Amino acid sequence: MKLYAKTIPQTLPDWATVVTKIADLFEVEINDEHPSFQSLLEELTTEIEPGTIGVKARDLCSRLGFEMSNPNLSQLLEQAQTLISLIAWHPDYKQLLETGYQPDLNIADAQTALTYLQWELDRNREPSV
Numbered sequence: 001m002k003l004y005a006k007t008i009p010q011t012l013p014d015w016a017t018v019v020t021k022i023a024d025l026f027e028v029e030i031n032d033e034h035p036s037f038q039s040l041l042e043e044l045t046t047e048i049e050p051g052t053i054g055v056k057a058r059d060l061c062s063r064l065g066f067e068m069s070n071p072n073l074s075q076l077l078e079q080a081q082t083l084i085s086l087i088a089w090h091p092d093y094k095q096l097l098e099t100g101y102q103p104d105l106n107i108a109d110a111q112t113a114l115t116y117l118q119w120e121l122d123r124n125r126e127p128s129v
Contacts, residue, residue, distance in 0.1 A: 001030040003057075009065035013037070016064070022086075023079045028066070077118050084110050 005026045008018065015034035019027045030037060044055045044063065061067070087093050088107045 001032045003028045003030060003061065003066065005061060005066035007067040013064075023082055025079060026066075074118065074121060077114050077121075080114055081111065084114070 002019070005028060006024065008026050008028065012018070012028070013036060015031040015037045017029045017031075019029045021027070032038075032041075040060075040063065041055055044059050045053060046056065046059070048054050048056060084107055093107075
């Protein structure tokens with residue numbers, strides 16, 4: 001299981017590991033099979049809504065000392081564009097292309113879709129004339 005947080009404590013439990021930090025966002029891998037993590041989940045289990053039992057992400061993050069990431073859509077688009085660029089230049093991706101990988105949609109298609117979405121957001125923010 002992965003969590004994404006803006007801030008994390010100096011020390012993490014032995015079942016949590018920071019995988020990456022990109023664009024002010026920590027990606028934390030959780031070993032959800034670890035007994036200590038399972039105990040924590042049992043402790044935090046609550047009725048989220050009538051008939052639905054689970055653990056609220058904000059309760060888990062609060063207990064872990066994480067500040068949940070809740071960026072606006074423009075920030076997410078910027079992060080996505082950064083990640084897509086990293087993928088496009090990654091040696092493993094380039095090797096896949098060299099060995100004949102030909103997806104129906106490619107990295108440029110993904111970048112274009114995100115650009116169109118950003119343009120739509122920008123257009124909707126402009127005051128009506």
